[in-house]
Amino acid sequence: MYHTGSFIRGESLIYDLDPRVKLVAAFVFSIFILWIKPAVALVSGIALLLAALAGGLSLRVIGQSIKPFWFFIALIFIVHVFFSENQGQGAAATTFLSLSFSRTGFQEGFWVIWRFFCLVVAAVLLTMTTAPSQLIAAIKYFLKPLRKLRAPVDDLAVMIMLALRLMPILLTEKERIETAQRARGYDLPHSGLVTKIKVFLRSTLKILLGVFRRADEIALAMESRNYRRGERSSLVELKLTSSDYPVIFFLLFFFFIFVAINSHFG
Amino acid sequence: MIILDDVYYKYEPEGIEALRGVSLQIRAGEHLAVIGPNGCGKTTLIRHLNVLLLPLSGTVTVGGLPAHNPKHQAVIRSQVGMVFQNPDHQIVGMTVEEDIAFGPENLCLPTSEIKARVAEALSRVGISGLARRNTENLSGGEKRLVAIAGVLAMRPRFIALDEPTAFLDPAAAQRVVDIIEKLHSEGVGIIHITHNMAEAALAQRVVVMREGRIVLDGRPTEVFARADLLKHMGLQLPQITELLLEMKEAGFPVRTDIVGMRAALEQITALIGRKQD
Secondary structure (H helix, E strand, O other), X not given: OOOOOOOOOOOOXXXXXXXXXXXXXXXXXXXXXHHOOHHHHHHHXXXXXXXXXXXXXXXXXXXXXXXXXXXXXXXXXXXXXXXXXXXOOOOOOEEEOOEEEOHHHHHHHHHHHHHHHXXXXXXXXXXXXXXXXXXXXXXXXXXXXXXXXXXXXXXXXXXXXXXXXXXXXXXXXXXXXXXXXHHOOOOHHHOOHXXXXXXXXXXXXXXXXXXXXXXXHHHHHHHHOXXXXXXXXXXXXXXXXXXXXXXXXXXXXXXXXXXXHHHHHO | OEEEEEEEEEEOOOOEEEEEEEEEEEOOOOEEEEEOOOOOOHHHHHHHHOOOOOOOEEEEEEOOEEOOOHHHHHHHHHHEEEEOOOHHHOOOOOEHHHHHHHHHHHOOOOHHHHHHHHHHHHHHOOOHHHXXXXXXXXXXXXXXXXXXXXXXXXXXXXEEEXXXXXXXXXXXXXXXXXXXHHHHHOOOEXXXXXXXXXXXOOOOXXXXXXOXXXXXXXXXXXXXXXXXXXXXXXXXXXXXXXXXXXXXXXXXXXXXXXXXXXXXXXXXXXXXXXXXX
């Protein structure tokens, strides 16, 4: 089962790219997709989807990565359909249960969720094809100038690493507590709201206590391995290779082409 | 050499006196087992060796460097590696190689050196094939080996292990014991906390702790010869020693200062007057 944002080992041109190139491309694309005209957003999104498929992302994985956002996507769409500011500017509004909606509202809703979908695909493409350590190294690389301002860049990188490491442990802990509760006769799905809230609060408290205890132990273990705040070196060596340059050129070329088309439409 | 001189430590705010005047010398390359009932101060003791704790009174010196001096603490932590009881509390990397690299990264070593040390540590504990595996998907035994490799990557002169075989199945536990023996044969000093007396019997020296004090210190044969005291403390003897004691009680003329399987076998076969080919 794929969890949104997890890294999946694989092989493709996108996997081999320098993480800095991928990070910048994802960042620029995310701004670009929110800024450009709808028609250009459609073409850019299709281009991204094709790149994602070529890069090893299957439609199933894309579907799974979007799954946690369905409710959010539906809400955005409904809000645009019924409460669009431009209601009535396009085709005549239709009234349903005293709420009016129009084609303009539908169109706006569609473009917003399309852009949102493109953002998720770009993020998934980045995180699925880049090992966390590579991603952290890339973030650290771009934040390096902040060291001069005494920003704790290396500490931030360690914090991200620990957060990624602890996330599955927390989920396991949650499952363990839920199983223990079921084993002792809790029938959550069929219990009342008050019981559900009580059980939720009790579980959350237990998980939080466990997290603090574990955080203490991990801090001690890190200290025992000579961890101190400040500069650290890294196992990951970032080096642009010959396969990165054509991709950088290709991305820049398409970026300027799309900017030009976008200006033309404006 | 590690020297503890009259070390006293109390946990606050509980006020639990964990170490009460502990003095101990551990030679380079020595294999020392620390045994004792729960709460006797074993873990507190080894946490002093890695400067995770500093004595409230008394001194700890590692390789001539006093642990109290903050300037020496990084060097001491590199010299005395620490393997925690629960590897899940020690492993910080997403993948095995990332976790093993954590220590060398903290030493600010160049990437090429970190890679060399990771490869070396993996090979020393025999898990080179796990380098790219996600640490979350490892078995309990594999996690222990990763924790040991993570410490070895710092190239320590001593390794302190806190119950490294706890909660492992016999095969995984034996694998960890074999690695410990191998590291000792390579010259790494071992400080091994254990409740398993057969493991303690493999050490060159056994220290028995009780209520924050060292009550026995000697070769395994000397320590396990004090069966009454150990049993009074709620500790078990190695099964071999137990067997020989039972035989002696039953009237057989056997020596009871034996902890090894081979020596015990020789005793018993000599007694029954025949040897198997």
